[in-house]
């Protein structure tokens with residue numbers, strides 16, 4: 520029986536795992552444990568609705584647009600409601616910043632934790648039954664307890680996260696998270712309605728041969744990115760791009776690979792959001808031995824200035840990210856140019 524870094528066997532329930540991790544931190548008050556349980560609960564509810572989306576009238580757009588100007592899918596809105604309701608009812612969250620809400624959602628001012636969340640990323644894939652995901656980050660508030668949170672509580676660097684995770688609604692539903700001591704993955708056992716430990720101590724391969732980028736945007740890429748894509752082809756890497764960040768990230772985490780969403784002529788700061796997408800996955804990637812940058816700077820060192828700001832994003836196996844950064848920084852050339 521496999522053991523993870525806590526000596527807990529594969530098959531341990533998420534609830535017991537969280538409790539055991541708390542036991543390892545004598546000063547833990549149980550608030551973070553409860554917060555993680557709140558997120559897991561909401562994930563199970565969203566999973567149920569994602570799995571029925573083809574049967575109920577909840578697929579497709581609602582005609583509204585989120586703060587990104589993207590058409591809101593019904594499940595986007597439902598997922599956002601479910602997570603915020605679970606966090607509100609759990610009482611351990613003072614505020615939420617969500618892709619689906621322009622402003623801070625204030626909850627329990629007596630709580631010390633802030634949640635940044637993309638409730639349902641990749642939602643354009645909902646109607647075509649492609650895997651989608653939830654991405655979340657947890658921070659401690661900086662301002663005193665008992666009052667509404669301030670912008671500075673939200674605009675913390677990613678390296679200040681105390682936990683981060685994602686839920687992948689795929690062929691099976693997985694919750695993968697870190698609290699800064701490694702990465703562990705839990706698979707939902709539908710007959711039990713429980714997440715159980717299935718991937719203990721997840722490690723990102725240092726190398727790989729998968730690259731994930733939307734090559735349809737070739738004409739929008741700058742030359743260094745084009746050079747890197749040509750390099751991947753010369754190295755006979757495999758192109759895999761699902762168009763759902765969580766699914767692409769999860770595959771690359773397991774098999775080794777690199778995902779890129781660079782700045783383009785249309786998205787001059789990239790498309791992905793720093794606070795509730797890139798920081799969370801960067802924390803997980805680094806905890807698993809991988810790497811994440813904007814091509815120049817470590818993602819977790821970036822200082823956010825706006826809740827919904829975007830950033831160029833390169834994430835995955837350490838050596839592949841280093842290789843891609845070499846091209847972005849102009850230090851590497853494709854063989855044809857180098858010769």
Ligand code: P6P
Nearest residue numbers: 640641642643733762763764765
């Ligand atoms: P494009 C989904 O909208 C998303 O935010 C990520 O999940 C995905 O990787 C990316 O955008 C896809 O964007 O421009 O390639 O369609």
